[in-house]
Amino acid sequence: MSLEFTDPIVSQRLTEWTSAAYDEATRTEVRALIDAGKKDELEDRFYRTLAFGTGGLRGRMGAGTNRMNAYIVARATQGLAHYVKANATRPGPLRAVIAHDSRHNGRKFTEVAASVLAANGFTVYVSPELRPTPYVSFAVRKLECHTGIVVTASHNPKEYNGYKV
Secondary structure (H helix, E strand, C coil): CCCCCCCHHHHHHHHHHCCCCCCHHHHHHHHHHHHCCCHHHHHHHHCCCCCCECCEEEEEECCCCCCECHHHHHHHHHHHHHHHHHHCCCCCCCEEEEEECCCCCHHHHHHHHHHHHHHCCCEEEECCCCCCHHHHHHHHHHCCCCEEEEECCCCCCCCEEEEEC
């Protein structure tokens, strides 16, 4: 890597995200930014991990730890699975409902989240159609689920997507 970064975590993450652990499209996207010398863009994508706020996760889509992508969705969902397993008060097998709106990658992110929860022993109900955020709140109660996820960026620009629990 020919670019120098002040923060060593950026260089470490760039090395990770261009490794075989990540899919070809992700590696290609990151490598293209490196080859083009897009230092500011790379620093913005990798200086931190996208964090949960009051509206859940929300950010620009793309490769990087500070972007919405399948890896960040999987990581957040694994954290959710751990939390629900440790704190569930509703009896019975663990259950979750997931829906998404019409944002780009909404279905993909929904499927990633569903796969992670299923791998953690959850029964997962996935809406087959586009749904607004209130649908998940209703479905959690109606289906007696332990948690629910909606993939949406609400009012943010089209380059964004989000993840609400």
